[in-house]
Amino acid sequence: MVLRINNLRSLTLAGCLMPLLWLFIDIAFDNLGSNPIQALHIRLGDWSLRFLCLTLAITPIQTITKWRGMTDYRQIFGLYAFFYATLHVLAYLLVDHAMIWRMVGIDVIESPYIWFGLPAYIIILLLALTSPKRAKKRMGKTWKKLHRFIYIASVAAIVHYFWQLKGNLAEPLFYSIIVFLLLSFRILVWVKSRQLIRMMIPTGRRVLSVAEKQGAMPEVIRKRR
Amino acid sequence: MIIKRTTDIPSSEITDPLVFRERRKIIKAMFAAMAAGAGIAPATANNNQSVWTSLPKGDFSAEFLTPTPAQLIKNYTNYYEFAFNKKDPTNLAQKLRTDLWSVEISGEVEKPGRYYLEDILRQQTLQEHVYRFRCVEAWSMVVPWVGFSLGSLLKTVKPLSTANFVKFTAVHQPEAMPKQLNDAMLEWPYVEALRMDEAMHPLAILAVGMYGDILPKQNGAPLRLVVPWKYGFKSIKAIVKIELLKRAPSTTWNKFAPNEYGFYSNVNPSVAHPRWSQNSERQLGSGFFTPRRQTELFNGYGEQVASMYGNMDLRHFF
Numbered sequence: 001m002v003l004r005i006n007n008l009r010s011l012t013l014a015g016c017l018m019p020l021l022w023l024f025i026d027i028a029f030d031n032l033g034s035n036p037i038q039a040l041h042i043r044l045g046d047w048s049l050r051f052l053c054l055t056l057a058i059t060p061i062q063t064i065t066k067w068r069g070m071t072d073y074r075q076i077f078g079l080y081a082f083f084y085a086t087l088h089v090l091a092y093l094l095v096d097h098a099m100i101w102r103m104v105g106i107d108v109i110e111s112p113y114i115w116f117g118l119p120a121y122i123i124i125l126l127l128a129l130t131s132p133k134r135a136k137k138r139m140g141k142t143w144k145k146l147h148r149f150i151y152i153a154s155v156a157a158i159v160h161y162f163w164q165l166k167g168n169l170a171e172p173l174f175y176s177i178i179v180f181l182l183l184s185f186r187i188l189v190w191v192k193s194r195q196l197i198r199m200m201i202p203t204g205r206r207v208l209s210v211a212e213k214q215g216a217m218p219e220v221i222r223k224r225r
Numbered sequence: 226m227i228i229k230r231t232t233d234i235p236s237s238e239i240t241d242p243l244v245f246r247e248r249r250k251i252i253k254a255m256f257a258a259m260a261a262g263a264g265i266a267p268a269t270a271n272n273n274q275s276v277w278t279s280l281p282k283g284d285f286s287a288e289f290l291t292p293t294p295a296q297l298i299k300n301y302t303n304y305y306e307f308a309f310n311k312k313d314p315t316n317l318a319q320k321l322r323t324d325l326w327s328v329e330i331s332g333e334v335e336k337p338g339r340y341y342l343e344d345i346l347r348q349q350t351l352q353e354h355v356y357r358f359r360c361v362e363a364w365s366m367v368v369p370w371v372g373f374s375l376g377s378l379l380k381t382v383k384p385l386s387t388a389n390f391v392k393f394t395a396v397h398q399p400e401a402m403p404k405q406l407n408d409a410m411l412e413w414p415y416v417e418a419l420r421m422d423e424a425m426h427p428l429a430i431l432a433v434g435m436y437g438d439i440l441p442k443q444n445g446a447p448l449r450l451v452v453p454w455k456y457g458f459k460s461i462k463a464i465v466k467i468e469l470l471k472r473a474p475s476t477t478w479n480k481f482a483p484n485e486y487g488f489y490s491n492v493n494p495s496v497a498h499p500r501w502s503q504n505s506e507r508q509l510g511s512g513f514f515t516p517r518r519q520t521e522l523f524n525g526y527g528e529q530v531a532s533m534y535g536n537m538d539l540r541h542f543f
Binding site: 033034035036037038040095096097098100103106107109110111112113163164166167168169170 | 297298300301303305309310311312361362364410497499500501502503504505507509511513514515516517519
């Protein structure tokens with residue numbers, strides 16, 4: 001069993017590199033079309049967003065199917081989202097702008113779509129840095145708080161995608177629906193758990209009043225009053 | 226506007242009979258190629274013989290520029306009537322019927338009418354124009370167009386002094402154009418317009434070819450506008466109607482997003498699009514790790530066109 005899980009894990013690790021291999025093949029065979037630099041750039045951004053969606057999908061899947069031990073995969077997918085986002089940023093700086101920093105500066109200042117991409121990248125950079133188990137232990141409760149920023153990153157990434165297009169809105173629309181569904185699952189869970197908290201572990205007087213109304217108050221308590 | 230009498234044609238304007246015969250040959254070849262090209266995928270229609278060999282160069286043709294390879298130009302087009310990406314129009318556009326093409330010219334002119342492209346070409350002088358082409362999406366290329374002066378065509382229909390704007394309408398062929406059929410995104414047919422002085426400017430041409438050949442359908446065959454100092458979307462493809470108007474008409478992209486695509490849309494690196502910078506451009510055909518090109522005001526044609534916008538605030542009239 002342990003062996004099988006480990007196999008699946010290494011298979012996943014290798015599989016996540018396939019898009020990169022595929023990209024290299026397309027570069028080698030000149031398959032990226034008339035504007036290969038833009039194609040490369042978009043391809044890397046797309047994969048980063050896909051892995052971000054996969055990362056966000058793990059928790060809902062785990063909740064619905066009650067499968068255990070998927071957090072490992074959440075970490076793998078999250079790190080790959082970071083990996084492809086880093087390549088996306090490097091492609092922008094090196095492949096497209098050839099490190100002409102003045103041009104990069106003007107482009108960043110004048111392009112509002114980048115104002116959404118940049119914070120999204122900074123967030124997942126921080127999440128990647130605090131990804132190791134040791135960091136998680138050391139950070140305690142703040143770890144969870146910090147890693148909830150992935151929700152903001154995913155929304156910013158979607159806006160970043162939409163905001164640089166002139167036409168062809170079908171693809172970003174597809175991703176925004178996915179992200180919307182994945183985030184609304186969290187909202188649903190959050191609302192549900194608040195309701196549950198109210199019902200299950202009520203405190204103080206409310207308990208008594210509810211119990212009284214229902215006539216379910218134990219004899220002992222009633223006498224004491 | 227000075228309206229010349231047609232009786233005194235200077236001898237310089239009389240077509241040399243040799244040139245005239247040559248033109249007939251060209252027109253014949255053009256229509257033969259159009260007929261042959263119909264329904265054939267671009268990959269197979271790759272005949273090595275060009276229709277126009279050694280055409281005279283236009284006055285503003287930039288011979289010092291290296292044209293972008295034809296294969297790149299043919300496979301990277303914004304042709305929203307066919308698809309919202311740049312690759313699919315290459316094949317989809319082959320369905321467009323371009324035979325027996327005519328252009329209706331109307332509005333504030335003395336001689337309105339429907340003119341067959343064949344007849345127009347018989348009157349006009351074709352030249353090669355190597356022009357820069359800058360898309361509003363911050364990519365660019367260099368295209369060796371084959372075309373004739375737009376102003377010279379407009380003169381033949383005698384514009385009235387009340388003509389202030391020129392409106393161009395593209396073809397409506399929903400049976401060939403999927404996005405027109407679905408009524409998707411933009412308002413069809415596609416419409417663009419120029420101010421009268423812009424239309425009469427010698428840089429503005431109507432193109433019927435590129436690389437010495439008939440214009441590929443995905444690149445706007447059989448007749449398209451080329452205004453190299455403006456963003457590419459102004460250079461409307463597959464024109465069927467030209468109207469001279471008193472007032473500025475509304476144009477397709479401007480109507481779709483008025484704050485993003487202005488009526489003028491002159492190339493200007495210091496006026497950013499509301500969502501992205503226009504400071505630099507990626508030239509098609511340039512390799513990985515090569516810098517982007519610094520975009521020039523009026524796409525490098527400032528010397529020719531800047532005077533038309535002398536006292537205008539280009540930030541406001543973007």
